[in-house]
Amino acid sequence: MRLIGVAAVATRVGGEVVPARAQMATTLGFHIILACLGIALPTIVLIAEFIGLRRSDETAMLLARRWSQAMGVLVAVGAVTGTVLSFEMGLLWPGLMSRYGAVLGLPFGIEGLFFFLEAIFTAIYLYGWRRLPGWAHWWSGMPIALSGIFGAMSVIAVNAWMNQPGGFTARGGKIVSVDPWQVYFNHAAYYEMPHMILAAYMVSAFIVAGVYAAGILRGRRDRYHYTGFAIPFVTGAVITPFQIFVGDTAARAIAADQPVKFASMEYVTRTSRDVPEYLGGVYANGHVYAGLRIPGMDSLLVGFGTGTRVIGWDSVPPADRPPVPWLIHLCFDVMVGLGFLLLLAGLWALYVWWRRRRLPRARLFWLLGAVSGVAATAAMECGWVVTEVGRQPWVVYRLQTTAAAATHNGGVLTSLSLVIALYAVLGAATIVILRTLARRWRQGAAPEIAVPYGPPAGDRPAREAAP
Amino acid sequence: MIAAAVGAILLASITLYAILGGADFGGGLWDLLAGGDRRGAAPRRLIDESITPVWEANHVWLVFALVIFWTAFPRAFAAVMNAAALPLWLAVGGIVLRGAGFAFRKEAHGIGAQRAFGAVFACSSLLTPFFMGTVIGAVASGQVPADATQARLAAWTGPTSLLIGFLFVGACGYLAAIYLIGEAASRGERRLEAYFTRRAQAAGLVTGALSLGTLAELHGSYPALFRNLTGRALPLVIIAAVTGLAVVVLLVTGRPRGVRVLAVLGVAAVIWGWGVAQYPTVLPGTQVTLSNAGAPHATLAALVVLFVAVVLIVGPSFALLFALHGRQVLRHEGAQVALAPAGGGRAAPGRPGAGTRAAALGLVALGALVRALLRRRPNR
Numbered sequence: 001m002r003l004i005g006v007a008a009v010a011t012r013v014g015g016e017v018v019p020a021r022a023q024m025a026t027t028l029g030f031h032i033i034l035a036c037l038g039i040a041l042p043t044i045v046l047i048a049e050f051i052g053l054r055r056s057d058e059t060a061m062l063l064a065r066r067w068s069q070a071m072g073v074l075v076a077v078g079a080v081t082g083t084v085l086s087f088e089m090g091l092l093w094p095g096l097m098s099r100y101g102a103v104l105g106l107p108f109g110i111e112g113l114f115f116f117l118e119a120i121f122t123a124i125y126l127y128g129w130r131r132l133p134g135w136a137h138w139w140s141g142m143p144i145a146l147s148g149i150f151g152a153m154s155v156i157a158v159n160a161w162m163n164q165p166g167g168f169t170a171r172g173g174k175i176v177s178v179d180p181w182q183v184y185f186n187h188a189a190y191y192e193m194p195h196m197i198l199a200a201y202m203v204s205a206f207i208v209a210g211v212y213a214a215g216i217l218r219g220r221r222d223r224y225h226y227t228g229f230a231i232p233f234v235t236g237a238v239i240t241p242f243q244i245f246v247g248d249t250a251a252r253a254i255a256a257d258q259p260v261k262f263a264s265m266e267y268v269t270r271t272s273r274d275v276p277e278y279l280g281g282v283y284a285n286g287h288v289y290a291g292l293r294i295p296g297m298d299s300l301l302v303g304f305g306t307g308t309r310v311i312g313w314d315s316v317p318p319a320d321r322p323p324v325p326w327l328i329h330l331c332f333d334v335m336v337g338l339g340f341l342l343l344l345a346g347l348w349a350l351y352v353w354w355r356r357r358r359l360p361r362a363r364l365f366w367l368l369g370a371v372s373g374v375a376a377t378a379a380m381e382c383g384w385v386v387t388e389v390g391r392q393p394w395v396v397y398r399l400q401t402t403a404a405a406a407t408h409n410g411g412v413l414t415s416l417s418l419v420i421a422l423y424a425v426l427g428a429a430t431i432v433i434l435r436t437l438a439r440r441w442r443q444g445a446a447p448e449i450a451v452p453y454g455p456p457a458g459d460r461p462a463r464e465a466a467p
Numbered sequence: 468m469i470a471a472a473v474g475a476i477l478l479a480s481i482t483l484y485a486i487l488g489g490a491d492f493g494g495g496l497w498d499l500l501a502g503g504d505r506r507g508a509a510p511r512r513l514i515d516e517s518i519t520p521v522w523e524a525n526h527v528w529l530v531f532a533l534v535i536f537w538t539a540f541p542r543a544f545a546a547v548m549n550a551a552a553l554p555l556w557l558a559v560g561g562i563v564l565r566g567a568g569f570a571f572r573k574e575a576h577g578i579g580a581q582r583a584f585g586a587v588f589a590c591s592s593l594l595t596p597f598f599m600g601t602v603i604g605a606v607a608s609g610q611v612p613a614d615a616t617q618a619r620l621a622a623w624t625g626p627t628s629l630l631i632g633f634l635f636v637g638a639c640g641y642l643a644a645i646y647l648i649g650e651a652a653s654r655g656e657r658r659l660e661a662y663f664t665r666r667a668q669a670a671g672l673v674t675g676a677l678s679l680g681t682l683a684e685l686h687g688s689y690p691a692l693f694r695n696l697t698g699r700a701l702p703l704v705i706i707a708a709v710t711g712l713a714v715v716v717l718l719v720t721g722r723p724r725g726v727r728v729l730a731v732l733g734v735a736a737v738i739w740g741w742g743v744a745q746y747p748t749v750l751p752g753t754q755v756t757l758s759n760a761g762a763p764h765a766t767l768a769a770l771v772v773l774f775v776a777v778v779l780i781v782g783p784s785f786a787l788l789f790a791l792h793g794r795q796v797l798r799h800e801g802a803q804v805a806l807a808p809a810g811g812g813r814a815a816p817g818r819p820g821a822g823t824r825a826a827a828l829g830l831v832a833l834g835a836l837v838r839a840l841l842r843r844r845p846n847r
Contacts, residue, residue: 069574072799073571076566077566077567079523079526079566080563080566080567081563083563084563086533087555087556087559091548091559094545094548094549097537097541098544098546101538101541101762102538102539102762102766105534105538105762106538106770108537109769109770110773112530112531112777113780113781116527116531116781116785117780117781117784119527120785121784122523123521123524123797124520124788127796128791128797175763178762178763178765178769179765180765407549408549409549409618415556422564430567439576
């Protein structure tokens, strides 16, 4: 979806900025899924281990162990794809870094601190299963969960700052003073931070739940699969209503702070009162085709009254408007729609639990559960399209254009092609490896090869093989 | 003044990345050279077990150094990124392939897949430090103009840059072999100890020769840096030379005690020698210095505070990780299970020692502290 958007942008702007944006979108769109899992999966594993320790629940304990093994693979891929983004900040956007590096670098530095703690305690937790005693092992996972949240806050602080820059003084094109506190806790941070952290929890929870829902649909109706579904699904379902509330607050804040982005999200062509809400629909040549129009609804959502004045995109010259409003609008609608779908799944489970003290039996519920991971991930990606494409043509809102930030080096098209090929292989390999793990678990067998890249264990003692 | 402090912080981060992360790349180098499946099985297992729990944490030093660089010296950072874009892209590709290949190999099914992922891991472990070295070489030999906006092939393909690229590979292999001697010794694996001792000697000689070659090349091509290296940075150069010789002598005479510290000291001395030699310029050959390229005072002060926080919080965490790893408490699940096919249970040889118990106690204490803090909050 991102690539379509970027291709559409290509007609509007020339030079290296288009492949640079496409590459950033590809790498960020890929990494963000792993980042979500890095932020929230440890908490889900810790919940399972907590249940396992507290209730001596062997099933929950086994799930925690297996999830943490999958986490080992995902964290490794996330660490390296995250490093790619760090380099891309300079390699693709030298204009942004040379001008604003001194400002937006600070939250990244704080993120570095939490990245350290995350990596260190992930290692202790993942590889300490056998020989750290129960609760000591559980507590060694606590710093991972906490640093995941604080690390995410720091990275989101940068993105929020790009949407609502502040906390610095510039003179003659040079940054002369910086207020780190105001940079970190900028005006968009208070809604972007919780929105993304909750999104990370929803994505991780529903992805894990989806795996077990798919297993149950295939007839694996045992305690192991129901527990593996219930722990993450309940986590995700509890978070969903809060996420919808935060998202609603965020949309209202965007209407006030970044009105042109909001106008694209909601097809507000000109500033007026009694603005209609469009559900779906494609904007072209001044018309909205095929959308469901609800009169006055947008004004009502923005200011709790149909008389509310909403700023349209006619408030800025065409060059300062985001290039593809239909993409932004549809992504926004898909995100909100999927959020409500996930809310519905949670309410369904809650209702059945309230009446019958069990999970729903309807096949439709399990189908919904099986796609919940994909749905949450799609919603999160759509949200990023809204916030990133919606900020265009600016990279730092109203201060620096994306074109001014992009590299002048040629060959970005080459690196883009290579990155797409590499990430396709990387994504496929990650999924294959996770499926290999799952198959091995189902067979209940120990891995038959102990030594990497060597002969089977037990063939002969490895020590004697040394020259 | 504060800019110099942040410059030192940047150099310290690079040093830590070199002596921790560099050794992980070196492990990949020895994995590549370990031979066929059977012959290479034992060294590969040792390399794998040594790197597994620590490489991600070690890798963060790279990200941290990068962030310090762009925050403290944004224009110089952009210039380097522009001028040396190609080797940086290649290094980034290597980083992805190294990490993914290493993580996948462990879980891959069948020896064919393990071989493929292993080859990816090992080859990229060789290429990544090489390209990083050429970038450092380009900076050190004054090939990055202050206002670079275009990539220049010549910037990093000069003899100095290429030599430094090879020097990086050699130093990574040297450090890894030295660490692996200790790992083998702590497991009582005599054959592997001898195996890596031979490799450490070879890598030490190659790295030493490359260092001298680089110095000689600088004498001809970049005399300003050479003058400083043999001038105010001379004590550090001497430390590097003496420690390198001492390591080789100790290894030849079969007394490996202390070589780890000496090797680390030697590599650190080379890096700080470079830093001292080019002080106070950030980009040698230009007017970009620590004082005029630096970010505003508040940013630099915040970076100093951040580094102190990293030392105070991350330092003990690293110590805990290395202590647990050194006592072989941290094992990959899959390998562990396979080593004890029957019965499962506590598979590793020996029971947890006093250190393990102390670490476990520490973790429980940490937990209790967090719990107490969480409990206190509502009262405020």
